[in-house]
Amino acid sequence: MTDISSIDFTPLRGYREVQAISRPSLSYWQDAWIRLKANKRALASLYIVMALAFFTLFGPTICTGIWCFDPALQDLDQVSKPPGTSRAALIVDDYQPWAGDRFVIDEGLRLGEPATTQAVRLQWNALPGANGHRVYRNIFPVGPELAYGIPLAEFFDNDTLFFEDRLDLRPGRYYYSVVPLGVRGELLQGYQMIEVEVLRVTTLREALERGLVEESADVKVGDQINLAWHPLGTDYLGRDMLARLMAGARVSLFIGVGAPFLFILFGVVFGSMAGFIGGRTDQLMMRFADFVVALPFLLFMILFKIAFGVGPGESGVFPMLVALVVLMWPATARLVRGQILQIREQGYISASQLLGAKTNYLILRHMIPNTLGVVLVTITFAIPNAIFIEAFLSFIGMGVAPPTPSWGSMSNEGIKTMLTTPHELIFPSLFISITVLALNLLGDGLRDALDAKMRNTE
């Protein structure tokens, strides 16, 4: 060996740390958040979900000059009104009884006075060969098949030759027909028809009562005013759609968010207990879960409602919640048990045990945080499912009943008038669809971000 002294060595210049950490260390959740942010679809869905939460929580507090939240108020001047249509109304005098103008000689069926939503006044001359007349109203002209429409009135003599229609008049076009009656009251040939354009009117008194015009304003008969504004139109009882959608969101999302949280909580506790204790207890607990899975869950949901004493036609929000919780937990329990069983065998658990960790510490510090990702994904998929179930039950009339609005019950009401006023069906079902869509996409995104195993297969 030769002598080596310090002069033989020259220190390296520009010393580089070989084992430097090139990127900052990220926790599981930070990493997941970065991945989620990179996923445009999931991020957009997250914004939609946040907007929905805002809509539900703060929508009902809105009350400004132009629009006030009141899901129960009926605006009978604007029934089943699609959004964006004219809301102008003419101010007329208060209603006065009318007994026809007997002595005016004219020909055929005619209007006694201009037709308004207050009243349509008809007058006619006795039809040839008639022993009386029957008045009909339709929204289509009478065709060759002689579909006259709804019968409004019958007169068994030729003395009364006028009729005043005040039945549920809406602005729009109506076809009135008068049909001659025979001796025994049978319909004869030779009807007369008139096309009537009905104008929307309101009285000064009503306008003042509803606050459509101010007391001080100088409004008189013959002026045109604007009726109340309904951004999304009104339903078949003249209630504001937007207000009802906001109120319905509270019911739908209460079930949709409340039930999944509760049953997932229960499932997590049940599953982690079974997984952690293991052995016979685990077997027994899982058999019980299998058993609950086998129960036909929709039928039981309906039975729960009956058993809670909520009759048909009554709103059963609470029984619906309980039924969802009681019947839906096993899926989560299974999942969590599987996770726990997997985690229990991991090296870091053994390491922690070697270092003297107690059971409580193991559960709180290792088991639960490691299953949290899976549980979060389950929640995002369970929420749309619960919303669907609420809508389905309300749709078949077993869930939320009128007058309480929910998106499902609103769709149920809207489907009846689907052909004439589709907006009553479209808006609630659009809200259901968008919510479910956003939550599904968010769930997909969360799964990709949180669950490394699922990520790799896709």
Next chain:
Amino acid sequence: MWIYVLKRLLQGIVTVWFIATATFFAMHNVPGDPLLNDRAVSEAIRINLEAKYGLDQPIGTQYLIYLGNLVQGDFGISFTQENREVNDIIREHFPISAILGVLAVVFAAAGGILFGALTAIYRNRLPDYIIMLLVILGISVPSFVIAALSQLTLVTLNSAVGATILPVAGWGTILHMLVPALVLGLGTMAYLTRLMRSSMLEVVNSDFVRTAKAKGVPPARIFTKHQLRNAILPVITVLGPSIAAITTGGFVVELVFAIPGLGRYFVQAVQQLDYTVIMGTTVFYGAFLVFMVILVDLLYGFIDPRVKLEK
């Protein structure tokens, strides 16, 4: 093997018994008295009913009578429809629901497998995007909305042509069944497509497919014999629960399309508090679903030899 089948059947019977028991006690908790209806029941009928169901006896005895009747297949007589046995109602209306359900399952399975396989093969290309967009829509839109919209489409279509191409509602011919079955199966089809896609993606790049390609097996044969057959297994597993979903989803479709199936009768019975019909149909549906799931599980064992049923 047979021991396993027996065990599953026994398990199924216990589940059905539990359903029957739960139904019985749930119906007992319903407020009100079926014999004190708006339509007064005559004294003679009341005594007959009390004798038949032991209504004047303690609840334990009533329960035993109920179970006895059930074992003999007697579901009782409807409370609201005169002179109609629940058995008759089930016999008349269940076949309609069953036909609709079978058609829907066929639609769902065929469509799900086909579309799922297509999306996997055309992964990240146009067919994949189009089908997956439709799948997301199918999952997000409630079935009653799809039912209503398809009815609306049929109405416009029929009036545009001036003849009834496909009937809008009702029941009778095969034409009546097509659209309701399609609507009923759509949600499940979307779900199965997703499942099939992910399981097909796993298979597409697997070793045995590569080996087959290397051997020079024609692509069509690889697709049918190697890829489809292996990817189809998870789809079959969920077919059992899917049948359950389709059967309960049938309630809505039957209501919207005015189909005289059992689901509509069940909903009607619940709304009218027709005790015997509710109990009868619940137990019947429950038993049907439970044994359907068992049947599918057993079939799975035959299709996939790797699954050992004895465990």
